[in-house]
Amino acid sequence: MQAPGALASHASESAKFYARNPVQLKTELLNGLAVAIMQVPESSAFAFTAGIAPMQGLQSTFFIGLFAAALGGMSGMISGMAGAMAVVQNHIVAPTTGALVELCSADRLQILYMTMFVTGVMQILLGVFQAHKLLRLLPYPVHVGFANGLAIVIGLAQLTAFKVTDTSNSAAAMATLSEPAGCPPSVIPTMGPQRWLSFGELELWLVLLLVLLAMVAMEFQPRIRGTLRLGPITVTSRVIPSSLTAMILTTLVEHLVYRLGFGVRTKTVGDVATLRGAFLPFAFPSLPLGSPHWGTVFRFAATLTAIGSVESLMTLELCAGLAKREVPRHAGFQEQVAQGLGNLVASLFSTIGGSAMVGQSSLNVMAGSRGRLGSVTASLWILLIIAVAGPAIELLPVASLTGILFIVVIHTFEWRTWRYLFRREMRWQDSVTVLLVSVLAVVADLAIGVLTGVLWSAVVFAWESASLVRIDRATSDIELTIRITGPVFFTSASTMERQLAPAPADPRSVTIDLAHARLHDHSAVAVLQAAAKTWFRTQGGHMRFVGVDAHGRRLLVAAGAVTSIHNAAESVYFAAKGAVEKEALAQDRESGGAVVLELRDQDEPAGSTSRERLASLGSPTGYHPVVSS
Numbered sequence: 369m370q371a372p373g374a375l376a377s378h379a380s381e382s383a384k385f386y387a388r389n390p391v392q393l394k395t396e397l398l399n400g401l402a403v404a405i406m407q408v409p410e411s412s413a414f415a416f417t418a419g420i421a422p423m424q425g426l427q428s429t430f431f432i433g434l435f436a437a438a439l440g441g442m443s444g445m446i447s448g449m450a451g452a453m454a455v456v457q458n459h460i461v462a463p464t465t466g467a468l469v470e471l472c473s474a475d476r477l478q479i480l481y482m483t484m485f486v487t488g489v490m491q492i493l494l495g496v497f498q499a500h501k502l503l504r505l506l507p508y509p510v511h512v513g514f515a516n517g518l519a520i521v522i523g524l525a526q527l528t529a530f531k532v533t534d535t536s537n538s539a540a541a542m543a544t545l546s547e548p549a550g551c552p553p554s555v556i557p558t559m560g561p562q563r564w565l566s567f568g569e570l571e572l573w574l575v576l577l578l579v580l581l582a583m584v585a586m587e588f589q590p591r592i593r594g595t596l597r598l599g600p601i602t603v604t605s606r607v608i609p610s611s612l613t614a615m616i617l618t619t620l621v622e623h624l625v626y627r628l629g630f631g632v633r634t635k636t637v638g639d640v641a642t643l644r645g646a647f648l649p650f651a652f653p654s655l656p657l658g659s660p661h662w663g664t665v666f667r668f669a670a671t672l673t674a675i676g677s678v679e680s681l682m683t684l685e686l687c688a689g690l691a692k693r694e695v696p697r698h699a700g701f702q703e704q705v706a707q708g709l710g711n712l713v714a715s716l717f718s719t720i721g722g723s724a725m726v727g728q729s730s731l732n733v734m735a736g737s738r739g740r741l742g743s744v745t746a747s748l749w750i751l752l753i754i755a756v757a758g759p760a761i762e763l764l765p766v767a768s769l770t771g772i773l774f775i776v777v778i779h780t781f782e783w784r785t786w787r788y789l790f791r792r793e794m795r796w797q798d799s800v801t802v803l804l805v806s807v808l809a810v811v812a813d814l815a816i817g818v819l820t821g822v823l824w825s826a827v828v829f830a831w832e833s834a835s836l837v838r839i840d841r842a843t844s845d846i847e848l849t850i851r852i853t854g855p856v857f858f859t860s861a862s863t864m865e866r867q868l869a870p871a872p873a874d875p876r877s878v879t880i881d882l883a884h885a886r887l888h889d890h891s892a893v894a895v896l897q898a899a900a901k902t903w904f905r906t907q908g909g910h911m912r913f914v915g916v917d918a919h920g921r922r923l924l925v926a927a928g929a930v931t932s933i934h935n936a937a938e939s940v941y942f943a944a945k946g947a948v949e950k951e952a953l954a955q956d957r958e959s960g961g962a963v964v965l966e967l968r969d970q971d972e973p974a975g976s977t978s979r980e981r982l983a984s985l986g987s988p989t990g991y992h993p994v995v996s997s
Contacts, residue, residue, distance in 0.1 A: 382739060392739070395609065399737045400745030402611040403446055403728050406769050407433075407746070408753060408761055409640050410725070411449045413528070418454040418720060419461035420477070422640075423754065425449050427648055428719040430750045435710030436724065437743030441699030442684045444691060444737045446728035446746055447710065449720070451525065452675050452813040457483075457720055460668055468664065472551035479661055481653035481715045486669035487676065488712025488721070491704050494677060500700025503681055509794070509801035510821040512782045514682050516802065517809020517817050519781035522727045522773055524810070529575055529770040532635065534561040574626060574634050575767045581621065582614035582771025589613055609735045611772050618768035638762030647754065648718045676723035678815040680707050683724035686780075690733045727776050734779060797828045834859035837885075839867040848874050851881040857888035861895045868899040876907050883915025892920075893927045 386393040407429050415425025429448035436447035460468060460483060461476045468476045494500070565572035589610040626632050655661065684703050688695045696702075703724075711721030732742055753761055785802060788794035794802070801821045808817035837854035856864060868880070880896075887893065896913065903911045916924070 382741070385739070386741065392736075393741070395736045396739055396742035397745055398609050398612055399732050399735045399742040401749050402609050402615065402735070403732050403742070403746040404749030404753065405615060405761055405764060406611070406728060406731070406772065407446075407448050407725070407750060409637050409766060409769060410525075410728075411750075412637075412640050413525075414449040414451050414454040414722075417451065418449070418457040420480075420720060424648065424719050426750060426754055427717065428714050428721055430747050430754070431714035431717065431719060432707070432710035432722045433747035433750065434744065435713065436680075436703070436706045437740055437747055439702060439706035439709065440684075440743075441696060441701070441703035441706070442687050443740045444729065444733045444743060445680075445683060445687055445703075446725050446732050446743055447680070447707065447722060448725045448728070449722040450676070450679065450725065451521070452679060452815065453672055453721075453723055455813070456668060456671055456675065460664070468661065470548055472548060474552075477718075478654045479665060480720060481718060482655045483665045483668045483672065484711050484715040484720050485653055486665055487672045488708045488710070488715065490669055490673040491677060491708030491711065493708075494673065495701045495704030495708065498701065499677070500681055500704055503685070503700065505822055505826075506682075506818070507798075507801065507822075507825045509798040510805055510818055510825065511682075511685070512785060512788075513802040513805025513821055514809065514814065514818055515686065515780055515782045516785055516806040517814060518686075518726050519777045520806065520810050521814070522780070523777040526770040526773050526777075528562070529579065529635065529766045530565050530572065531562040532565060532571070534563040570632060571634055574632060575770075578618045578621065578634060578765055578767035579771040579774065582618050582768045583775055585614040585617055586610045586772050586775040611731060611735060614772050615764060615768050618765050618771070619763055622765040623763065635766045636762060637764045637766060638759075640766065650716055651718055653715055674819075675813060675815040676707060676711070677704060678818050679726070680704070680724040682814070682818065683726045683729050686726065687729050687733050690730060691738060726780075727773055730776050730780055731772065734776070798825075801825055801828075830857075830859045833857070834863065836860075837863060839864065843875070846875055846877060848878040849881060850878065851883075852885040854885060855888055856882075856885050856892040856895070858891040861891040864892075865895045865898065868895070868902075870903050870907050874907065878903060878907075878911045880911060880913045881915055882913055882917075882920065885915075886917065887920035887923050890923065890927060893923050896924075897927075 386396075408426065411425040411429040412422040415422045415428075418425070420428075432447045432449075436445065440447070457480060460480045461473070463469065463473060463476075468479060471479075565575070587610075622634060622636070626634065655665070680703055681700055684699055685695060688699075707723060714721035728746075732746070737743070749757075784793075785806075788802065789799055801824055804824055805817040805821035808820050833855050837852065837856065837860040840851045840853075842849045842851070850868065852864065854860070870878070880899075887896075900911045
């Protein structure tokens, strides 16, 4: 997170930049307006999903959007109420199926606000402890699956434009639902029953025309070249963003052609939500420390933190790719702290925050926004809409927003996926990763899809790495040499254990050459210890380990697998217990403990301890430990 002085300096530089580039200033301001208008119906719909009022949804978008835009890790990103988080939030406040059905709606809402407060704290802590660096674990197929799943989710969400309220059912959008006994009556926001428009209904074709008009304006306006001079005024295709052009055109068609000309209509933003209401005051969430519901708070907060963090960090990388920019060094830290602050502050005003909105972020970046001004002004436009501009935004046809986001879907989906799958340009294991992430992003949520893709990729990598281990044997009259090549860890340990088992005809002395192998975990150390013990008991000889690197030596020492130290002039080697004195071996056999540390070829330094003598393990000429069986 930037210090206040750095923020002030950045603000000053930004002001100078926009003063020198008025066209970019205009682009950012208009993009902010277009994004804010698009956030209105989405935030309202997600508010119904979460179980709160539409005005609370808009105010949630304002808080999370403002903090993430001003302090986040990537300029141009848009944040607001998120569908994946709204589904989880609904499990807290749902009156009949939620986790707190025995409580009154007011109490459930207070627990929801406290959950978002804790979510904000968790996100800040994840940022402080650099949890965003775990993104390095995401392989390329996971990124492809994320983009595909995201595109599908955005596309499916737009299909509501082809639905209307089912008037055959008397349920209203604001329905009074049953409360537990003793609770006061409460109006709980809920969407009325919806049905699909049929092919025989004129409204379906009117919606399709508006969707196509918005898509054409979005896709082809930026491709118009040349300028039009009207006296001192120069007009280009980029005077206003194509998304705003689409909104203006479709609104004119809806109200001048459909309604005035033919007396027909389609669904508008005003049909989804009434954008009027007072701004909610400050109120700290009320949940006593002795409440039995803190477990529910932390359980849901952990889930929401995971979903919000994964979506925001993945959106950050997606926006960087769209803008063809490098991800800033501290972007992950800034983004998580900013998202956490936004959710924390939102909970203090009886709202429920959110996370990065990938569709709007993509739209903002694709429309040319490269600074923070577009994102910040989007949040300020939301505030203005809440205060005074709601009636104007209610005139906008929902089909317009659907067409705009369909273009975002087309540009977000990784169309190369079909080549990966059907032309086998990607190996089948990675293709499975893409499909897993894409499908789970749709049927569950994006965070679960990404985490499952990472787990699958890790299992595939571990399984394939086990097959990279090669073991070669070379026998002489007096000694057996076993050369191990490749990574040695838990998946390859069992294979190595069988290969190291002695045969009756093997000589007493055996050398294990690890110069071309790497010990990765304690499973590898345990196999070496077990092999040394088995060799001594069955053959009565000793086992040496040569060529162990510094990492392997540290693992052996940390595991207490050291029995003696040997100074080797050229090659590093570890001796098994068979090389130690018979008394020590007998003592070890009786007690089951480790054999005492032994020095060879050099006197023990006076007053030194075992740990001190092992301090030079990283040195090529230092003492080197012997593996304990």
